[in-house]
Every structure is written in structure tokens, then in C-alpha cells.
Amino acid sequence: MVHYSSHLDDAFGALSDATRRGVLLQLGEGDASISTLAERFRMTLTGMKKHVAVLERAGLVTTEKVGRVRVCRLGPHRLDAERAWLDGYRKLLDERFDALEEVVRELERKEDDRC
Amino acid sequence: MVHYSSHLDDAFGALSDATRRGVLLQLGEGDASISTLAERFRMTLTGMKKHVAVLERAGLVTTEKVGRVRVCRLGPHRLDAERAWLDGYRKLLDERFDALEEVVRELERKEDDRC
DNA sequence: CGAATAGTGAACCATATGGTTCAGTATAGG
DNA sequence: CCTATACTGAACCATATGGTTCACTATTCG
Numbered sequence: 001m002v003h004y005s006s007h008l009d010d011a012f013g014a015l016s017d018a019t020r021r022g023v024l025l026q027l028g029e030g031d032a033s034i035s036t037l038a039e040r041f042r043m044t045l046t047g048m049k050k051h052v053a054v055l056e057r058a059g060l061v062t063t064e065k066v067g068r069v070r071v072c073r074l075g076p077h078r079l080d081a082e083r084a085w086l087d088g089y090r091k092l093l094d095e096r097f098d099a100l101e102e103v104v105r106e107l108e109r110k111e112d113d114r115c
Numbered sequence: 116m117v118h119y120s121s122h123l124d125d126a127f128g129a130l131s132d133a134t135r136r137g138v139l140l141q142l143g144e145g146d147a148s149i150s151t152l153a154e155r156f157r158m159t160l161t162g163m164k165k166h167v168a169v170l171e172r173a174g175l176v177t178t179e180k181v182g183r184v185r186v187c188r189l190g191p192h193r194l195d196a197e198r199a200w201l202d203g204y205r206k207l208l209d210e211r212f213d214a215l216e217e218v219v220r221e222l223e224r225k226e227d228d229r230c
Numbered sequence: 231c232g233a234a235t236a237g238t239g240a241a242c243c244a245t246a247t248g249g250t251t252c253a254g255t256a257t258a259g260g
Numbered sequence: 261c262c263t264a265t266a267c268t269g270a271a272c273c274a275t276a277t278g279g280t281t282c283a284c285t286a287t288t289c290g
Contacts, residue, residue, distance in 0.1 A: 006133055013131035016124050017278080021200070028207035035236060045237065047279055054277085068236045068287040078208060079201050085136070086198045092143035093193060132248080150266060160267065162249055169247085183257045183266045 007059075011082050014058035019043070020051050024060060024074065031073040122174075126197050129173035134158070135166050139175060139189065146188040 005013075014020055019041050026032060026040065038048035052072055055061035059077035063070050120128075129135055134156050141147060141155060153163035167187055170176040174192035178185050 008136070009131050009133060012127050013276095015200070016128035016131055018121055018124060019278085021123070024204060025207065028204075028211055033236075043278095044280065046239085046281085049237075050278070065237085068285095070237065074208060074211060078205060083198065083201045083205075085130070086194050086201065089139060089143075090193060090198075092140065093189060096143055096189060128246095134248085148266075158248095159250065161251085161269085164268075165248070180267090183255095185267065 008081060008085060010058040011060070011077065011079060014054050014060055015082075017051070017054075020055055023048075023051060023055065023072075027061065027072060027074045031071050033069045033071060035069075037072065123196060123200060125173040126175070126192065126194060129169050129175055130197075132166070132169075135170055138163075138166060138170065138187075142176065142187060142189045146186050148184045148186060150184075152187065 022041060023037055026037065034045055034048050034052060037052070038045045041048065043051075052061060052063060056063060056075070060075050060079075061072055062075045063072045065071075137156060138152055141152065147155075149160055149163050149167060152167070153160045156163065158166075167176060167178065171178060171190070174190050175194075176187055177190040178187045180186075
């Protein structure tokens with residue numbers, strides 16, 4: 001079964017791992033090589049390379065091979081769409097909550113009528 | 116290898132699938148049964164139940180068995196921590212960008228001195 | 231040149247997703 | 261009571277994660 005992953009899928013998926021979130025914060029301090037990242041997160045080069053690949057696919061990180069070193073830096077993705085989704089969801093929750101409140105008020109009003 | 120998943124892991128993981136995001140938006144319109152959701156997203160009951168289980172583990176959905184129907188509704192999780200993470204990341208990006216600008220300005224100043 | 235360093239790729243392993251089918255259980259309703 | 265409905269659980273399948281080791285390549289540097 002082929003899986004068509006959207007931008008949101010990739011980004012949220014990339015953020016769903018503590019190591020990858022840590023790598024992003026680390027790269028915020030400055031560019032780093034695979035080795036540096038691997039050492040800091042106590043992992044093999046190969047393991048870290050896979051994480052970087054996931055981040056790269058999501059557009060969160062770009063890499064460039066300089067000599068024998070692969071330099072990793074933060075990519076252009078600012079997670080705007082993801083933030084927008086969360087905002088929309090919060091608005092939805094608020095509306096839903098308001099609707100429930102309305103129902104409660106309605107019930108209370110009827111209750112008052114009965115008395 | 117035991118995997119200790121954090122709250123952020125679970126939430127971002129739950130959001131990394133279009134069907135699950137759709138289910139959340141759908142539940143924003145009102146509570147729904149597994150059958151209703153399965154039909155709307157053209158999936159078997161079993162498949163939908165698994166998605167709901169993931170959303171439930173993330174605290175985004177709560178369910179209640181009423182007779183033979185399992186009613187799904189939006190849970191208490193407002194994704195505040197996830198939004199905060201995205202905000203922090205954006206701030207990090209801005210700071211990093213500012214730092215790069217500073218470097219560029221510095222280089223330009225030296226260039227001017229040389230001339 | 232030769233050795234140490236940095237990365238790469240294949241292979242392997244365990245678990246989680248994202249689905250399915252199929253066989254069962256529980257309940258609503260005539 | 262009987263049947264249709266709604267869900268549940270086990271089993272299965274393919275792919276993605278999250279790791280590892282090991283063999284290999286490419287580069288730097290003395």
C-alpha cells in the first residue's frame with residue numbers, strides 16, 4: 001500500500017521523537033556534523049544519520065558535504081503550517097466548549113421554567 | 116529496546132497522520148461512534164479503532180461505551196505544550212537568523228575597512 | 231605514502247503504523 | 261427468542277522507526 005505523506009505528516013512525524021527535537025534545538029546553537037550530533041546524543045553515526053535524514057525529508061534540516069564532513073544546519077521550514085493547524089484545532093475546541101456551555105445554559109433555563 | 120515515549124512524542128505522533136487529524140476535526144463537529152468515523156474515512160471498523168486508540172493514548176480523544184456503541188469525543192488535551200514547542204523553535208530560528216545577519220554585517224564592515 | 235577520521239550502505243533486529251480479514255461477543259429491537 | 265448492528269481481538273501483511281554492527285569509501289594530515 002503506497003503511502004502519500006503530506007508536508008504536515010512529515011513535519012509532525014519528524015517532531016514525534018525526542019532525539020530529533022533535541023537535534024533541532026542543538027542546531028539552533030550552530031551548525032554541526034553528524035559525528036558531533038551522534039556523540040552528543042550518544043548514538044552511532046549511522047543512527048544519527050537516519051534521524052538527520054528524517055529531519056531533512058521534513059525540510060527542517062539541510063546538509064552539505066564539506067570534505068569528509070557532512071555539515072547539518074537548520075532548514076528553511078518554520079513550521080508555520082503546523083502552528084496554524086494547532087491554532088485551528090484550539091479554536092475548534094473553544095467553539096465546541098462554547099456550544100456545550102450553551103446547551104448547559106439552555107437546560108438550566110428550562111429547569112428554571114419548571115420551578 | 117524499551118521506548119519511553121513522552122507526551123510530546125505521543126501528541127506529535129498522533130498528529131502525523133492525515134486520517135487522525137481528520138478524525139479530530141470531525142469530532143469538533145460533534146461526538147461520533149467508531150462506525151460513523153470508519154464509514155466517513157472509508158475504512159474498516161478495526162482500522163478506525165486503532166486510529167482512535169492512538170488518539171486516546173495521546174489524550175486527544177476520550178471514548179465511552181454506551182450500549183453497543185463506543186462514543187468518541189474530543190479529549191482534554193489542548194496541545195498547549197506542542198504549541199509552546201513550535202513557538203520556542205520559531206524564536207530559535209529568529210535568533211539564529213539574527214546571529215547570521217550580524218556575521219554578514221561584520222564581514223561587510225571589514226570589507227569596508229579594507230577599501 | 232600511510233594512518234586516522236567521517237561518513238556511507240547493507241544487513242539485521244524489534245517494535246510501531248496502517249491496513250486488512252475473520253471469528254467472536256454483546257446489545258438493541260422487532 | 262432471533263436477528264441485525266457495533267464492536268473487539270487475533271492473525272496477518274507491508275512499510276517505517278530506531279537502533280545496532282560491519283565492511284567499505286573518501287579525505288585529511290603527519
